[in-house]
Amino acid sequence: MRRFLERHRAVRCALGAGLLCSAAVQAQQISDEVVRIGVLSDMSGLYADTAGRGSVEAAKMAVADFGGQVLGKKIEVVSADHQNKADVGATHARTWFDRDGVDLIIDINNTAVAVAVNNLARERNKMVINTGGASDILSNEHCAPTAIHYTYDTYAMANGAVRGILAQGKKDWFILGVDYAFGKAMTANVTEFLKEGGGKVVGTTFHPLNASDFSSFLLQAQASKASVINLANATSDTVNTIKAAREFNITPKQMLVPNLMFINDVHALGLRHGQGMVLTTGFYWDRTDATRAWSRRFFEKMKKMPSMIHAGAYSAVTNYLKAVQATKSDDGATVARQLKQVPIEDFFSQNGKVREDGRMVHDMYLVQIKKPEESKYPWDYYKVLSTIPGDQAFRPLSKSSCKLVKAS
Numbered sequence: 241m242r243r244f245l246e247r248h249r250a251v252r253c254a255l256g257a258g259l260l261c262s263a264a265v266q267a268q269q270i271s272d273e274v275v276r277i278g279v280l281s282d283m284s285g286l287y288a289d290t291a292g293r294g295s296v297e298a299a300k301m302a303v304a305d306f307g308g309q310v311l312g313k314k315i316e317v318v319s320a321d322h323q324n325k326a327d328v329g330a331t332h333a334r335t336w337f338d339r340d341g342v343d344l345i346i347d348i349n350n351t352a353v354a355v356a357v358n359n360l361a362r363e364r365n366k367m368v369i370n371t372g373g374a375s376d377i378l379s380n381e382h383c384a385p386t387a388i389h390y391t392y393d394t395y396a397m398a399n400g401a402v403r404g405i406l407a408q409g410k411k412d413w414f415i416l417g418v419d420y421a422f423g424k425a426m427t428a429n430v431t432e433f434l435k436e437g438g439g440k441v442v443g444t445t446f447h448p449l450n451a452s453d454f455s456s457f458l459l460q461a462q463a464s465k466a467s468v469i470n471l472a473n474a475t476s477d478t479v480n481t482i483k484a485a486r487e488f489n490i491t492p493k494q495m496l497v498p499n500l501m502f503i504n505d506v507h508a509l510g511l512r513h514g515q516g517m518v519l520t521t522g523f524y525w526d527r528t529d530a531t532r533a534w535s536r537r538f539f540e541k542m543k544k545m546p547s548m549i550h551a552g553a554y555s556a557v558t559n560y561l562k563a564v565q566a567t568k569s570d571d572g573a574t575v576a577r578q579l580k581q582v583p584i585e586d587f588f589s590q591n592g593k594v595r596e597d598g599r600m601v602h603d604m605y606l607v608q609i610k611k612p613e614e615s616k617y618p619w620d621y622y623k624v625l626s627t628i629p630g631d632q633a634f635r636p637l638s639k640s641s642c643k644l645v646k647a648s
Contacts, residue, residue, distance in 0.1 A: 329353030391552030400520035417472030
């Protein structure tokens with residue numbers, strides 16, 4: 241009966257006011273009477289600790305805090321493991337979009353998977369809010385009208401770290417990266433900032449994803465005699481590289497600078513090995529009263545403090561649901577336009593805004609890992625050195641290669 245009335249209303253509207261009125265009615269609907277959110281993440285591999293089940297829980301927390309429904313329609317959260325394989329991730333996304341009525345996909349903490357999902361979202365007018373993937377190509381050559389890159393990216397992570405270390409006079413760098421899209425993008429960003437700041441890359445090497453032995457790569461870095469060994473990898477690869485470097489007695493002779501390191505990595509590494517390292521992050525659980533309040537709720541459920549991916553997932557889902565509520569629609573293009581018109585301000589995002597290229601610009605933080613004696617309680621790991629305003633942290637639109645920007 242309800243659907244009959246809606247169709248009848250649309251017909252009357254078209255007769256009375258033309259096709260524009262009909263389009264407006266069509267936009268003000270929730271497809272399938274349910275808003276479905278898919279969390280596509282690494283659930284079992286090396287990236288699972290910093291995203292994975294924690295991202296699913298963060299999304300569920302956001303839905304529960306929103307009241308479990310929007311516009312009187314139920315909100316559902318589904319999840320899948322992309323296994324760090326682009327074809328697996330694309331298959332899940334295609335099934336969700338084409339068969340299961342998923343309206344939004346979040347997380348996607350693998351750049352190769354994220355590129356595939358962005359392409360599908362573009363074709364199917366579906367929303368993607370990438371809260372886990374790193375490469376800034378997602379809001380440049382692989383941008384899409386319905387895709388938002390939310391939490392961080394390789395440009396912002398490299399930006400803070402490189403500028404901070406160059407200021408110490410360390411100009412010659414050796415880059416040790418992971419051999420896939422993320423590592424290549426991070427290497428390109430680091431190289432760009434070094435050239436701008438008067439530094440230089442004296443050598444580069446790439447290791448396989450989830451490598452078991454870093455000795456040959458570290459020997460190359462050591463032989464280069466570079467002042468800085470820059471790590472363009474992530475999670476357990478970063479932790480294992482640092483541990484191996486300590487065993488080779490590379491530091492403090494050569495400074496180790498991780499470009500992408502999560503608080504979960506610091507927890508696994510330990511302050512004894514991590515102390516003194518400087519890095520950039522989009523979120524720190526112990527920064528404000530608001531971050532502490534949410535993070536303690538997350539800890540009660542997951543028994544660990546949230547990474548920036550987890551906090552970004554909660555924020556993204558919450559702001560997506562607000563946009564659905566405001567537009568009375570889960571149409572991808574409609575919701576994306578709304579998100580690009582409103583500020584993104586919450587415990588995760590300060591001074592946030594979504595640009596036309598899909599980049600969500602917000603403040604980032606330069607932090608230093610504490611010494612063991614400086615840590616006063618569990619997960620007390622960072623000293624916040626400075627706040628990097630979003631307009632300074634992320635790639636400016638003047639340097640964008642996104643076609644959406646050129647067309648605007």
